[in-house]
Structures are given as C-alpha cells and as structure tokens.
Amino acid sequence: MDKLTVDLLKAVSEYVDGGYTGAFNIRENGGCAGRQSTDNILIEGKKDGSGLDIYIKAGTKGEKVFIPACVTRGNVSDLVYNDFHVGAEADVTIIAGCGVHTDDEGEAAHNGIHRFYLEKGAHVLYEEKHLGTGEGSGQKKIDPVTHVELAEDAVLEMNTIQLGGVDHSTRTTGGSLADRAKLLIHESIMTDGDEYAMTDFDVDMNGEDCAVDLISRSVAKGNSYQEYHSRIKGNNRCSGHSECDAILVGKGRVNAAPELYAGHLDASLIHEAAIGKVAGEQILKLRTLGLTEEEAEKKIIEGFLKG
Amino acid sequence: MDKLTVDLLKAVSEYVDGGYTGAFNIRENGGCAGRQSTDNILIEGKKDGSGLDIYIKAGTKGEKVFIPACVTRGNVSDLVYNDFHVGAEADVTIIAGCGVHTDDEGEAAHNGIHRFYLEKGAHVLYEEKHLGTGEGSGQKKIDPVTHVELAEDAVLEMNTIQLGGVDHSTRTTGGSLADRAKLLIHESIMTDGDEYAMTDFDVDMNGEDCAVDLISRSVAKGNSYQEYHSRIKGNNRCSGHSECDAILVGKGRVNAAPELYAGHLDASLIHEAAIGKVAGEQILKLRTLGLTEEEAEKKIIEGFLKG
Numbered sequence: 001m002d003k004l005t006v007d008l009l010k011a012v013s014e015y016v017d018g019g020y021t022g023a024f025n026i027r028e029n030g031g032c033a034g035r036q037s038t039d040n041i042l043i044e045g046k047k048d049g050s051g052l053d054i055y056i057k058a059g060t061k062g063e064k065v066f067i068p069a070c071v072t073r074g075n076v077s078d079l080v081y082n083d084f085h086v087g088a089e090a091d092v093t094i095i096a097g098c099g100v101h102t103d104d105e106g107e108a109a110h111n112g113i114h115r116f117y118l119e120k121g122a123h124v125l126y127e128e129k130h131l132g133t134g135e136g137s138g139q140k141k142i143d144p145v146t147h148v149e150l151a152e153d154a155v156l157e158m159n160t161i162q163l164g165g166v167d168h169s170t171r172t173t174g175g176s177l178a179d180r181a182k183l184l185i186h187e188s189i190m191t192d193g194d195e196y197a198m199t200d201f202d203v204d205m206n207g208e209d210c211a212v213d214l215i216s217r218s219v220a221k222g223n224s225y226q227e228y229h230s231r232i233k234g235n236n237r238c239s240g241h242s243e244c245d246a247i248l249v250g251k252g253r254v255n256a257a258p259e260l261y262a263g264h265l266d267a268s269l270i271h272e273a274a275i276g277k278v279a280g281e282q283i284l285k286l287r288t289l290g291l292t293e294e295e296a297e298k299k300i301i302e303g304f305l306k307g
Numbered sequence: 308m309d310k311l312t313v314d315l316l317k318a319v320s321e322y323v324d325g326g327y328t329g330a331f332n333i334r335e336n337g338g339c340a341g342r343q344s345t346d347n348i349l350i351e352g353k354k355d356g357s358g359l360d361i362y363i364k365a366g367t368k369g370e371k372v373f374i375p376a377c378v379t380r381g382n383v384s385d386l387v388y389n390d391f392h393v394g395a396e397a398d399v400t401i402i403a404g405c406g407v408h409t410d411d412e413g414e415a416a417h418n419g420i421h422r423f424y425l426e427k428g429a430h431v432l433y434e435e436k437h438l439g440t441g442e443g444s445g446q447k448k449i450d451p452v453t454h455v456e457l458a459e460d461a462v463l464e465m466n467t468i469q470l471g472g473v474d475h476s477t478r479t480t481g482g483s484l485a486d487r488a489k490l491l492i493h494e495s496i497m498t499d500g501d502e503y504a505m506t507d508f509d510v511d512m513n514g515e516d517c518a519v520d521l522i523s524r525s526v527a528k529g530n531s532y533q534e535y536h537s538r539i540k541g542n543n544r545c546s547g548h549s550e551c552d553a554i555l556v557g558k559g560r561v562n563a564a565p566e567l568y569a570g571h572l573d574a575s576l577i578h579e580a581a582i583g584k585v586a587g588e589q590i591l592k593l594r595t596l597g598l599t600e601e602e603a604e605k606k607i608i609e610g611f612l613k614g
Contacts, residue, residue, distance in 0.1 A: 246569070248572050249572075251572070255569075256578075257564065257567075259564035260563045260580055262560060262583070265555050265557065267555075269580070271563075272579050273567055273576070273579075276574070277575075
C-alpha cells in the first residue's frame with residue numbers, strides 16, 4: 001500500500017504497522033488493498049463488484065470489523081455499497097474510517113453507501129472518522145449514505161467524526177426501528193475555510209418502546225457553512241431526543257433544522273438546539289489557568305465536540 | 308349587526324353591548340359594520356376597497372384599536388389587507404379577533420393580510436383570538452398572513468390564540484428587525500376533530516442587538532393535525548429563542564420543524580421543542596385534590612396554553 005494510505009488509515013481507524021486485529025477490508029482508490037475474514041465474520045465481495053457483504057454470525061461477541069476506505073489522489077470518485085448483516089445477539093464493533101487526499105487539481109471523492117441489518121438483540125458500535133488531507137486544489141469530498149434496519153431489541157451506536165479538511169460532505173442517514181430497538185448517534189463535525197457539510201437524518205420509530213437519541217455537535221470556522229436537518233418520526237409508543245449544538249468561529253455559518261413528528265399519543269419527543277460563539281467567560285476562566293486565548297478556544301472546542 | 312356577529316365579537320375581542328372604547332373598524336361578511344377614528348388614530352378605507360390603512364400618530368400612548376372581522380354564514384370568502392402605520396414612540400394595543408360561523412354547507416373563510424410598520428421606539432401589543440362556531444358542514448377557515456417591519460428600538464408583542472372550531476388554518480408570519488428591535492410572539496393553538504392548523508414563521512434579525520422570542524403552544528385533540536415551521540435568521544449580533552411545545556390527546560398528531568440560521572459570529576440562537584401527552588403524575592396530583600380525570604386534563608391543558 002501507498003504510504004499516504006497508511007498515514008490516512010492510522011488517522012481514521014485503528015491501523016498500526018502490523019495491520020488490523022480482526023476481520024478487515026481495506027479499500028484504496030476504489031480497489032481492494034487487503035481483506036481478511038474470521039471464523040465469525042465473513043467479508044465477501046459482491047458478485048457485481050459494487051462493494052461488500054459483511055456477515056456477522058449470531059452470538060459473535062467482542063470482535064472488531066475494519067472497513068476503512070482511502071482515496072489518495074485526484075480524479076478518483078469512489079462509490080461503494082457495503083451491507084452489514086448482523087446476526088441475533090451479536091455484539092461487535094465496526095470501524096469505518098475514510099480518508100481523502102489530493103495533491104493535484106483533480107477531485108478526490110468517496111461515496112460509501114452502508115446498509116445495516118441488525119437482527120434481534122444485536123448490538124453494534126459503529127465508529128467512523130473522516131479526514132481530508134493534501135495541498136491540491138482538487139475538491140475533497142465524502143458523502144456517506146447510511147441506512148439502518150433494527151430488529152426487536154437491537155441497538156446501534158454510531159459515533160461519527162469529521163476531523164477536518166473535507167471540502168464537501170453530505171451525510172444522509174435513515175432507517176427504521178422495531179420494538180425496543182435503540183439508535184444512538186453522536187456526530188462531531190469540524191469545518192474550516194470554504195468547506196461545506198450537510199447532515200440529514202430521517203428515522204422512523206415504528207416499534208413499541210423503541211428510542212432514538214441523536215446528538216450533533218458542529219464547529220464552523222473560517223468561511224465554512226454547515227446545515228443540519230433531522231426528521232424523527234414517532235409512529236408508536238416511543239421516545240426520541242435530538243440535540244444539535246454548534247459553535248461559530250470567524251465567519252462560520254450554521255443552519256439547524258430539526259423536525260419532530262408525533263403520530264402516536266404515546267410518542268414522546270424532545271429537541272434542543274443552540275448556536276453561538278464560544279462564551280467569553282469560558283475563555284477568561286482558562287486564561288486565568290495560564291492558557292493563551294487561542295489555546296483556551298481550542299480546548300473548549302475539543303471538549304465541546306467530544307461532549 | 309347580526310346577533311351572530313355580536314356573539315363572535317364578544318368571544319374574540321373586548322366587545323361589550325355599548326361597543327368599543329377607542330378607534331375601531333368592525334368587518335362583517337366582507338363589509339364594514341362600523342368604524343370610528345380618534346384624534347390620534349385614523350382608520351381609513353383603502354381607495355381600491357381592499358382593506359384599511361390605520362395611522363397611529365407618533366407619541367400616542369395607552370390607546371386601543373379594535374379591528375375584528377367576522378364571517379357569519381357559508382359561501383363567504385373574505386380577503387382583506389390591513390396596514391398599520393405606527394408612529395415613533397407610540398405605545399398602543401391592537402385587538403384583532405376573528406370569528407367564522409356557518410350553519411350551512413358553504414365555506415366560511417377569512418383571510419386577513421396584516422402589515423405592521425413600526426417606527427423608531429414604537430411599542431405595540433397585538434392581541435388576536437380566532438374562533439369557529441356553527442353546526443354547518445361547511446369548512447371554517449382562517450388563514451392570517453402577517454408581515455412586520457420593526458424600526459430601531461421598536462417592540463411588537465403578538466399574542467395569538469386559536470380557541471377552537473376552526474377547520475383549517477394556515478398562519479404565516481414574517482418580517483425583519485432593525486437595531487435593538489424586539490419581536491415577542493406567544494401563540495396558543497387548540498385543534499380537535501379533523502381540524503388542521505399550520506404555523507409558519509420566517510423572521511430576519513438584521514439589526515444589531517435585535518431579538519426574537521417565539522413561544523408556540525399547541526394542543527392537538529381528536530383526529531386533528533398541527534404543523535409548526537419556523538425560520539429564525541440571525542444576520543447580525545442578535546439573540547433568538549424559539550420554543551414549541553405540544554400536547555397530544557386522542558389521535559391528535561403534531562409535526563414541529565423549527566429552523567435556526569446563524570449567519571453572524573455574534574448571533575446567539577436557541578430552540579427547544581417537546582411533544583407528548585399529559586403526564587400521568589400531573590393528572591394524579593390534581594385527582595388527589597378532588598378533580599375527575601377529565602377536569603384534571605382540562606386544567607392542565609388550560610395552564611399549558613397560557614404558560
């Protein structure tokens with residue numbers, strides 16, 4: 001593999017020089033740069049070459065699956081369909097980082113279409129980091145599309161982070177929940193320069209006592225612009241919570257448009273949003289501890305994105 | 308005036324048998340059923356007959372203007388344009404109730420297009436009650452459109468209440484604020500049966516240190532459906548707050564879609580929304596004080612709509 005790919009893999013996934021421990025598939029500029037299945041986790045190329053089917057056996061516990069994707073040069077527009085079939089009562093971690101790099105004028109783009117089918121009682125922790133690097137003038141784009149189908153008692157936790165350097169990103173996430181299923185999403189998006197990032201959630205809470213908790217944290221620096229849109233639909237006895245908070249720095253701008261639909265008497269839905277700059281008193285407090293203004297702001301923003 | 312008109316005027320405005328104290332214009336089935344100006348407040352019909360111009364002299368204090376409108380039968384679709392020109396430093400109350408009644412199969416509809424031009428430092432308290440009555444199968448519709456232009460330091464407080472019985476309502480409110488202007492809106496909307504109510508706010512905070520506070524309370528009973536959409540745009544150093552809370556009863560449904568746009572580093576925007584049914588413990592508490600379940604729910608809903 002390209003040295004650039006290795007650097008990106010280290011930044012966006014848990015890649016170490018010995019490789020990964022567990023099942024993995026490394027996607028590099030639209031091709032396969034390495035693949036490994038385990039006894040419980042089978043990774044197979046789709047017959048039409050459009051992507052992967054990942055089969056996780058029922059009851060598999062504590063294993064990790066790595067499916068990172070990197071684009072390391074311009075004039076690559078990678079599109080991949082990955083389907084995750086997670087058996088009943090499995091409890092696994094899926095790590096799906098994505099790095100795009102260009103040193104030239106060509107566009108470097110990755111579009112990952114991920115579908116998650118969680119069977120009864122399955123639990124998945126999904127970690128995704130996105131990063132753009134390189135000094136080329138070509139646009140770096142990452143436009144993930146995620147669809148989730150959660151069966152009874154299934155739990156999907158998604159932690160997604162856009163570390164920076166991605167010029168253009170539209171993140172579309174949708175799906176539906178059966179009885180007692182839970183979807184817990186925490187996203188952190190950092191934009192700077194002229195970057196644009198858009199998030200669009202659309203979740204159907206169809207099952208009795210299912211729940212969605214959606215936390216979105218954004219920092220818009222430079223001249224960047226972020227849009228947030230969510231639709232949480234309560235079609236049964238269920239609970240939904242969404243929270244989108246944003247910090248503005250410089251000429252950053254944010255539009256937050258969350259939507260709640262209650263179509264059932266026992267749907268209980270809550271939303272909170274706050275947009276503003278870093279509070280002056282927070283900076284002052286850290287400056288009395290010896291930090292410069294820049295260090296204080298950096299620390300506050302780091303804490304905010306994790307929180 | 309028709310007895311029905313008198314009953315509606317009493318329900319939606321401060322009408323007493325002696326009439327109104329202050330400037331007024333009573334609109335009945337698209338015509339004028341009475342008009343009075345005062346030394347400080349001039350009410351004039353527009354030359355093209357499309358509505359009224361209301362001129363409030365600069366510095367006018369403590370006066371009231373009544374501009375109620377009633378439709379008392381089917382097959383009336385009333386459309387009126389009323390423009391309020393409020394002079395600098397004036398401080399007045401405008402009462403603009405609307406009642407629609409039909410005992411037949413014809414539609415009874417009122418569309419009031421109101422434009423408010425508040426000059427520097429003017430303060431207006433605007434009170435609006437909407438009510439539908441009558442046993443006819445004809446639709447009762449009230450679709451108000453409000454546009455506000457607030458000059459420096461102007462304050463507009465709008466309290467709008469939909470008491471019930473209105474089959475269809477779309478409420479559109481938009482406008483812009485100059486330096487230090489404030490727009491404070493409190494709306495309460497009650498729907499039942501197959502009623503539909505939609506609220507759409509779109510406000511530009513253009514002035515330095517201007518502010519918007521938007522509180523929407525809805526109760527959706529029966530098989531009714533309510534939609535709420537707001538866009539609060541912070542284009543300068545400003546603060547915006549919106550809150551939309553809804554209570555579901557029976558098969559009532561609600562969709563809440565507030566939007567915040569921060570286009571300036573010093574725009575500070577907050578939104579909260581909650582949708583759910585009346586909490587069981589609240590009902591229990593009131594029942595221990597001797598109320599029946601129905602009485603307890605009624606009391607909680609009344610308090611919620613006022614709050």
